[in-house]
Amino acid sequence: MAHKTLISNAIVVNEGRTFKGSVLVEDDRIAQIIEYGNGNESLSGVDDEFDASGLLLFPGFIDTHVHFREPGLTHKADIFSESRAAVAGGVTSVCEMPNTKPPTTSAALLDDKFRIAAKNSAVNYSFFAGATNDNFDELMKLDFTKVCGIKVFMGSSTGNMLVDNDEALRKLFSNSPATIAVHCEDEAIIKAETERFKALYPDGNAPFTIHQHVRNAKACYESTQKAVNLAEDTGAHLHVTHISTKRELELFEDIPLQNKHITAEACIPHLWFDDDDYLTRTFRIKCNPSIKSRRDRNNLRKALNTNLIDSVATDHAPHLLSEKDQPYFSSPSGMPSVQFSSTIMMELVQQGIITLPVMAQKMCHAPATIFGIEQRGFIREGYYADFALINPKKRVRITDKDVVSKCGWTPFNGLMFGSQPVATMVNGKFIFLHGRIYDTQSAMQLKFNNKK
Secondary structure (H helix, E strand, C coil): CCCEEEEEEEEEEECCEEEEEEEEEECCEEEEEEECCCCCCCCCCCCEEEECCCCEEEECEEEEEECCCCCCCCCCCCHHHHHHHHHCCCEEEEEECCCCCCCCCCHHHHHHHHHHHHHHCCCEEEEEEECCCCCHHHHHCCCCCCCCEEEEECCCCCCCCECCCHHHHHHHHHHCCCCEEEECCCHHHHHHHHHHHHHHCCCCCCCHHHHHHHCCHHHHHHHHHHHHHHHHHHCCCEEECCCCCCHHHHHCCCCCHHHCCEEEEEEHHHHHCCHHHHHHHHHHHCCCCCCCCHHHHHHHHHHCCCCCCCEEECCECCCCHHHHCCCHHHCCCCECCHHHHHHHHHHHHHCCCCCHHHHHHHHHHHHHHHHCECCCCCCCCCCECCEEEEECCCCEECCHHHCCCCCCCCCCCCCEECCEEEEEEECCEEEEECCEECCCCCCCECCECCCC
């Protein structure tokens, strides 16, 4: 007999609509969606009922840009700890990046990660394969019904996986059977600016305000333009990660997602912080690409309401606070944010910057569509029962003490927000409920539809 769970009296946010209703779950699947007012509100034979009165019910959030640091960097974070941070924020599926130690650039190394995740992940999972200048043949052997895509660093970042061979890039773009996700920053510009600022601060005591100038808007634009031009030439399915400038938006089309093969992502840090925050948050908000001006931030927010920005992720990238709290040139880039992504996006809703359906589109529907994730990202009968339930009227102050991530800190420390995740269901089971994370093993390996 199937186990039936009813999530009742919720405010359902799904596929452009918001309505009051219930969702019936049978085992790990959505069995029935009940919209109140249609005369079919009553159900019998339910094993468990969760009264979601006053709560928003979203499809489980899908974060296609996280760094969980395992293997090799597990003093900072690991799949066990970071997947629990994700589930505490309503995230039910993640795609994790390859710049671990060693970098995930082969089938064997991917298999190692899949084994760890099968044992330890609280959320559904897949992993990007990392491109290098010379691993094309290895990448073409991969099973892209299991591997979410190929990550290309066109600008160096944590892990130094820079791909700077133009011939290798064109070959990959011309032949990739899966989505290519790119980190775009021009390496020559970054190197020149780094040397210039080191000369300006020979004692090494540079302020963190220089980061937006070291990794500047020109470096982002020129690299993003190169990637977009290459995708246009080759027909590659390209996903440009963490857009951080207004000018980059000019490179993308405001057309429906289903008509695109070039898509753009914005990340939580660039949607929330601006250059004024360097003065107070210093090393906590050092990330690559850098936080830019308020004008850039506001234009990214505006673009959420168009098809210029297709999806929202976090670029969750934990380091220990002791590693971050170093002089500018020694402080690594990256910050944890997966636990609070839905809280930040809800704040943009409450400020009138975006709507609830836009939030669902950018954090649920679009990630599933862009990467071809099977039977997730939407509240549809027959799909997997992944849900995030949020209290939109619960004011909370985020502090480092609230952080589930192994790194133990947050760039949002001390800030007040107007909503709070209440429950997260993964494949029909509540893994997070009223502040408690349960170790019930319900996570699955994600499956994908090929793009070509």
